Amino acid sequence: MTILVLIMLGLVAVGGTVVALTDRPERQAVTLAVYGLLLSILFLVLAAPDVALSQVAIGSAVVPLMILLAWRTVRKATAGKRR
Amino acid sequence: MNRTSRIAVFVLGAATIAVLFGFAIARMPAFGAAVHPYRDAAVAAALARQAPNVVTSINFDQRGLDTFGEETILLASVIGAVTLLRPADDERRRRPPDAGRTLNATRLAGYVLLPVTLIVGADVVVHGHLTPGGGFQGGVVLASGLHLLYLAGSYPALRRLRPLNWYEYGESVGMGAVVALGIAGLVSGAGFLANVLPTGRFGDLVSAGTVPLFSVAIGIEVASGVVVLLAAFLEQDLATRSSA
Numbered sequence: 001m002t003i004l005v006l007i008m009l010g011l012v013a014v015g016g017t018v019v020a021l022t023d024r025p026e027r028q029a030v031t032l033a034v035y036g037l038l039l040s041i042l043f044l045v046l047a048a049p050d051v052a053l054s055q056v057a058i059g060s061a062v063v064p065l066m067i068l069l070a071w072r073t074v075r076k077a078t079a080g081k082r083r
Numbered sequence: 084m085n086r087t088s089r090i091a092v093f094v095l096g097a098a099t100i101a102v103l104f105g106f107a108i109a110r111m112p113a114f115g116a117a118v119h120p121y122r123d124a125a126v127a128a129a130l131a132r133q134a135p136n137v138v139t140s141i142n143f144d145q146r147g148l149d150t151f152g153e154e155t156i157l158l159a160s161v162i163g164a165v166t167l168l169r170p171a172d173d174e175r176r177r178r179p180p181d182a183g184r185t186l187n188a189t190r191l192a193g194y195v196l197l198p199v200t201l202i203v204g205a206d207v208v209v210h211g212h213l214t215p216g217g218g219f220q221g222g223v224v225l226a227s228g229l230h231l232l233y234l235a236g237s238y239p240a241l242r243r244l245r246p247l248n249w250y251e252y253g254e255s256v257g258m259g260a261v262v263a264l265g266i267a268g269l270v271s272g273a274g275f276l277a278n279v280l281p282t283g284r285f286g287d288l289v290s291a292g293t294v295p296l297f298s299v300a301i302g303i304e305v306a307s308g309v310v311v312l313l314a315a316f317l318e319q320d321l322a323t324r325s326s327a
Contacts, residue, residue, distance in 0.1 A: 050215045050216065050217065050220065053215060054223065062313070065316075066312075069313075069316035069317060069319075076320070
């Protein structure tokens with residue numbers, strides 16, 4: 001159990017670093033979704049299924065979708081101004 | 084404020100937080116240890132109210148006021164985001180584009196998973212007091228499941244399945260139901276959001292007093308809130324065009 005916790009903590013640390021080092025927001029949405037999934041597995045391993053369920057739904061589905069849609073809207077607006 | 088003083092403020096704040104954090108960590112019970120005073124109290128209280136899922140009992144009964152505050156914050160932020168994303172003066176509504184190119188595998192997965200996800204979401208909401216989950220988790224599953232129709236089909240298809248004002252009503256009905264539950268507790272003399280209903284038999288679908296009602300109300304509010312929030316983003320992206 002402790003080994004599983006350590007593995008998941010390590011993966012979450014790596015995942016968080018990857019998200020921070022991803023350069024463009026639209027790519028960050030994808031790495032953030034994977035990171036959210038890793039985080040929810042960590043919560044599950046730590047015997048917190050309720051939190052894991054919230055995390056998997058919010059962190060790997062709703063938030064990345066909102067980032068992508070916001071990014072597209074901003075890109076459309078700046079492209080319109082440049083024209 | 085120049086750069087040097089900004090850095091001085093940051094260093095002061097960071098050092099204070101580091102010291103306080105160190106003290107807090109030093110006094111914490113060891114990770115995975117056997118002594119948990121709060122757990123002992125919370126589990127006893129949950130079992131006394133016939134709620135097998137202690138987490139939901141804490142959320143929707145023992146600390147119901149915290150959940151009430153949380154959902155008010157969610158409601159306020161949805162309203163704020165919708166206000167910010169409404170069409171501006173230089174923007175006009177347009178007909179949203181039909182489905183773009185979608186892989187057949189994506190369409191199949193979306194249409195197969197759509198009913199499954201909706202049933203799982205409803206299940207998570209309704210059984211919140213028995214198994215892991217509850218109104219918040221189930222509500223988010225319901226709302227994100229609905230958007231499989233956008234991934235698998237098209238935005239117009241999602242729009243037809245999503246009469247937006249229903250979800251706006253849903254959000255206020257859910258929040259209003261929570262307030263009504265709270266006032267019912269006040270009227271009975273037990274206090275705001277107190278668990279005033281009979282708790283029933285341990286493990287039954289209808290048990291644990293007000294917990295399932297509170298959970299379903301939160302489920303309606305969260306599902307509608309997330310749908311309204313994502314709809315504001317989708318409308319801004321797909322159904323609005325800058326006229327400038």
